[in-house]
Amino acid sequence: MLPKDFDEKMKKLLKDEYDNYLSSFNNPSVKSLRINTNKISVDDFLSIFPYKLESIPWTSDGFYFEDENVSKDLNYFAGLFYLQEASAMLPAELLSIDEGDLVLDCCAAPGGKSLKLLSKLNNTGLLVSNDISASRANALLRNIERQGYSNFFVTINDTKTLLKKYPQTFDKILVDAPCSGEGMFRKEKHLIKDWTIRGNDYYSNIQKEIVDDAYKMLKDGGIMVYSTCTFDESEDEDIIQYLLDKYNDLKLLPIKKYPGFKDGKNNIGIKLFPHLIKGEGHYVCLLQKGDKKSNNYSKYLVNKPEFNFFKYIKKDFYNGEFTTINDHLYFVPKLNTQGIRVLRSGLLLGELRNNDLKPSTALALSLKRDEFLNVIDLNEELANKYLKGETIMFNSSINTYVLICYKKQPLGFGKINNGQIKNLLDKGWIKR
Ligand SMILES: C[S@@+](CC[C@H](N)C(=O)[O-])C[C@H]1O[C@@H](n2cnc3c(N)ncnc32)[C@H](O)[C@@H]1O
Missing domain, CATH: 3.10.450.720 (Nuclear Transport Factor 2; Chain: A,)
Incomplete structure (x- = not known):
């Protein structure tokens, strides 16, 4: 049962789509995995994997599956794939990475997005994979080690502490912010209760602090992706508007739209809804700071x-x-x-x-x-x-x-x- 305030808010947001959104709760959430292309090509994986897979449109290494046994498959223990919700694959997919980049994942645990960033770095450059929570960071480390990477640090800090050390440092930053989780209500029912306790404002204040710190850690020319798994504008578009109003060297970058992707308010980012795509809910926005870019990567x-x-x-x-x-x-x-x-x-x-x-x-x-x-x-x-x-x-x-x-x-x-x-x-x- 959805809280009344949430229900009314979604009616306003979705208008004549609302009934479809509500009936999406009658469908089971879909399961999906991302292939670790650091260890195996997509084609080779498909040739050895014993279970039926179906492509996720917005990412070449992501696939839906139905069989419960997938999570017990030995290829998981060899680090060939990671179970990740399909809409959650989009943010790291959108962040373009060049070999040699210095990349920060601010709120990284348990690590699905960090794994994709590492695969894009192709064993060059460096990922700082950070989370404020020590227990969640342990799971993050295990996931990164399982997939066989060495060009990373796992750190346990808030973004304020990181900023003191790393102003204007990173080429690319992913902010997958803590949020009220409205997009996950179908899959994780306990989030509904948390929502009634904390509401949206609790998170929007934290999100503003985190994106502000992230902006300051970006190099001139650097690119940032901001994502949440919630629908409320105060945690999504308004956070980006807050940044755009504050920093005039920041601009929005276009995002390729796949069927079912919906523009955010004032065309700020895009939204994924469980009644329009095969997956849960997400918000994603892509931004660039200034336009100078130098990446003098060399290998020794x-x-x-x-x-x-x-x-x-x-x-x-x-x-x-x-x-x-x-x-x-x-x-x-x-x-x-x-x-x-x-x-x-x-x-x-x-x-x-x-x-x-x-x-x-x-x-x-x-x-x-x-x-x-x-x-x-x-x-x-x-x-x-x-x-x-x-x-x-x-x-x-x-x-x-x-x-x-x-x-x-x-x-x-x-x-x-x-x-x-x-x-x-x-x-x-x-x-x-
Ligand atoms: C949505 S989850 C991240 C999911 C992760 N990106 C993934 O793909 O697996 C948000 C994370 O932000 C962390 N967090 C909350 N406040 C933070 C802060 N001030 N600085 C850094 N991390 C924070 C939480 O511990 C949580 O793990």
Whole structure:
């Protein structure tokens, strides 16, 4: 049951479409996934994925599915896809990214949009993926590691703190603001109760602060996307109007319209409604600050450390540095983060033990199959055992590290010893 005030507001907003909007609540919400093109091309994924998929019109790597078993598919554990609501795929899709860009995702957890931004960076540049909530940032980190990226920082700050450190710093910024969630009422019924408690003003005040900070962190020529999953103008168009009134070097950029996309008030951004598109509700707006743009991206190779384990790794490392923090080795992109609360700086390579590296699962997931010297491909049954942390029997007299793969995609490391593969999955990665 929708709150009366909300109902009346939607009647005014949607007029003769209102009945269709209301009947959309009788349909189940649709399920969708985004393919990780950092690990596999869309065509290759479609050729191996056992479930029926249907394209989402506004993004080439997003697909609808119906089968409940998709979320249990082992390809998920290999980081080949992420479950993401279809309308939520639009904001990061719209933000054009150039190789080498410095990108900020201000309100990033649990990370669906950060993953798309990282895939667009194509292992160049850097993403600062930030959220104010420590518990949500942990989920964000896991999602980024699962998909195999190293050019990122996960930080836990409010945007005020970030601004102090990074004025006029980023080429691209995504603000997926905290909001009253009206667009998700069909999918997440508990949001209806929250709406009656907090209302729209609570969020619009926070949103103004966040976009203002984001504007100030953009470089001249930088591009920002602002999105919410709510319909109320005070959290959508009015927030953008507030920015446009305040900063005269800010302009709206056009957004390609797909069937069902509706213009926002005064053509400020666009709105997605569950009765017009296959998905839930969203608001998205694209803005540019000034027009100067310089991106002098260049790539430099970094020497690998001397540890024995690196003899197994055939991958090259670019644009960062190897750093040891508390006996753990990381490959960290270049960015001064002093004074910022950082959960993870780049790729965790492993723990230093007896002058060698005990490799991390994040490292395994960041590798392609041919980037490690020894590989073992497991069938579905054994891959499931491996993901549960079990030892796998393996008839071999050699003692060596191996990259464990399922359908040619890494799942983690193992060590062959005495006729068995010792499971080196990090504790937190064991499938329950
Ligand atoms: C809509 S959710 C983000 C969803 C995310 N972009 C995704 O695609 O998975 C909004 C997030 O903003 C965070 N948040 C709220 N206030 C914030 C602030 N002042 N600074 C940074 N993050 C904030 C919340 O913890 C929440 O995770």
